[in-house]
Amino acid sequence: MDIGEILSYGFLQRALVAGSLIAVLCSVLGVFLVLRRLSLIGDGLAHVTFGSVALALFLGFHSALTTVAAIPCVLLASLGVLRLTEKAKIYGDTAIGIVSSLGIAIGVLLASMAGGFNVDLFSYLFGNILSISTTELLISAGLFLVVLVSVALNYNELFAITFDEELAKSAGISTKRINSILVLLTALTVVLAMKVVGIMLISALLILPAVSALQLAKGFKTAILLAALIGMGTVIIGIFASFVMNLPTGATIVLVNFVLFALTFVIKTLRR
Numbered sequence: 001m002d003i004g005e006i007l008s009y010g011f012l013q014r015a016l017v018a019g020s021l022i023a024v025l026c027s028v029l030g031v032f033l034v035l036r037r038l039s040l041i042g043d044g045l046a047h048v049t050f051g052s053v054a055l056a057l058f059l060g061f062h063s064a065l066t067t068v069a070a071i072p073c074v075l076l077a078s079l080g081v082l083r084l085t086e087k088a089k090i091y092g093d094t095a096i097g098i099v100s101s102l103g104i105a106i107g108v109l110l111a112s113m114a115g116g117f118n119v120d121l122f123s124y125l126f127g128n129i130l131s132i133s134t135t136e137l138l139i140s141a142g143l144f145l146v147v148l149v150s151v152a153l154n155y156n157e158l159f160a161i162t163f164d165e166e167l168a169k170s171a172g173i174s175t176k177r178i179n180s181i182l183v184l185l186t187a188l189t190v191v192l193a194m195k196v197v198g199i200m201l202i203s204a205l206l207i208l209p210a211v212s213a214l215q216l217a218k219g220f221k222t223a224i225l226l227a228a229l230i231g232m233g234t235v236i237i238g239i240f241a242s243f244v245m246n247l248p249t250g251a252t253i254v255l256v257n258f259v260l261f262a263l264t265f266v267i268k269t270l271r272r
Helices: 003-007 010-035 041-058 063-087 092-113 119-126 134-153 155-163 165-170 175-193 199-216 220-245 249-271
Strands: none
Touching (some): 003 010, 010 041, 010 134, 010 175, 010 199, 010 220, 041 092, 041 199, 063 092, 063 134, 063 175, 134 155, 134 175, 155 165, 155 175, 165 175, 199 249, 220 249
């Protein structure tokens, strides 16, 4: 089967477009999160997404609308992590752990009340991008524009708090507002990414392209651009590889990312 024949499938076209959009978002935000040591927030919000999806399915939402239904819950959870860190004076990873455990507990409870894990919920856990619908593709495109424009408009402030939050605060930047924007954008991206690699593997899509880019890039903007290219490239390769070899798409994408990270690590070591 050649490339042209593979690309003739509508479901694969939707998967490639949606996967590329989401990969760019995860990679760009991942650079900020990794440098701020907040990379595990993706994992925590993914668990909240699981609870939100379980709630949506429990309430009878159509599977195509579960993404929209999950967004408000995950946005509130992201702000909850931030407020716990600020008000309760606890470390970020502890706040993430609290919100994460609550999300997964609610998800398991609702799944149990609904009679167990059905096929829909299982697909959200491990991803099923090849089944993405036109509606979900349009939602992904809309949120892609929202997140990317927000990052562009607040780039200087995000850059400042990434490297020195105290200095940014003394320079008159509203660090609370920028932190809120960052976690809200991450929450939107996590909800989008659940169909690409699944709730259980979302953190890998946020972390691996960013870390791979940081191994090679010599500047911050270069790191962001390189991370976006790596994220998009690995998702495209992963989708093609999983389709041809009949492998789980989400897991294949993550493995391709890990192989590339290993290569960049070797390259950086040889440079030294």
